[in-house]
Amino acid sequence: MTIDTGSVKAPRTLAQRILGFLGHGVVHVVLIIVAVIWLVPTVGLLVSSFRTSTDSAGSGWWTAFLKPAQLTFENYASLVSDTAALGALGNSLLITLPTTILVVVIGSLAGYALSWIEFRGRDWVLIGIIVLLAVPLQVAFIPVAGLFRSLGIFGSVIGVVLFHTAFGLPFAVFLMRNFFGQVPAELLEASRLDGASEWRIFTRVVLPLGLPAVASSRSSSSSGPGTTCSSR
Known part of the structure; x- marks a missing residue:
């Protein structure tokens, strides 16, 4: 038997x-x-x-x-x-463009890793990212302001970019991970059998299929007001 x-x-x-x-x-x-x-x-x-x-x-x-x-x-x-308003619009562009690029690039890489790369504690990392989605921005205002002041970037464009990027990444990573996870596993396995590296699979196979999710994740880069370290 x-x-x-x-x-x-x-x-x-x-x-x-x-x-x-x-x-x-x-x-x-x-x-x-x-x-x-x-x-x-x-x-x-x-x-x-x-x-x-x-x-x-x-x-x-x-x-x-x-x-x-x-x-x-x-x-x-x-x-x-209004010239003052146009100047503020220029500052917004200086903040939005790099923030969007950072959120999309880092979020895409992390989403792919959490979907298709096996490593210890992967599920707990994803749970931690989901928990970060529920963290109120107001909780971070005072400690982030103190940290930026000690680093000398409080009130600068770099400080605002870092702030928006940090609070936009959890949603971007969560979104990209869920979208990349729907890519057929057979497609990735075929690429690996052909000798493609993980980076090549990501850039040539997964990322082109995930362009709708990449476009959606751009909105997450605007999360979190920059009032704690407004640019001057």
Whole structure:
């Protein structure tokens, strides 16, 4: 009598059970609801930017959907003629461009490593990244300000870039890991059999397939206000 040991699955670790729970459909629905609620203030600010100060003071931004005549480009016309505002826009570009590049590059590399490279403690690293998603920015304001002051970068563009990059990476890594994990394993195995290195597989196979996720992760680079070390 023979015993088929191939059908016996190894017991799941605590980290694997936690990750399995986070992958349930109910959790996804809750996250979608939270995301929609999170976007409401942003939509409100966008609509308010097309309303006059009188309309904004007299009624809520949502009334613009019932009265489209309230929408105007007057605010943007005034913005273009304001040199101080244009200078602030230039600082925003100096912060946004390097932050976006750093978040996308580091997030993509980490997402690939967490998806297809086996190393000890990989699941716990992913759980730590998920936990960082829930850390309020306000908790880090004072310690980060103290750290940047000691390094001499408080109030500089470099300080703001580092701040935004640090708080944008958890979401970017989580997003890229989930997307890269859906790439067929057979495709990667075929590349390895052809002698391709991990770097070549990442740049030539996985990254081109993950361009939609890369585009989505760009939004994470804007997370976290830079008021703690505003550039001057």
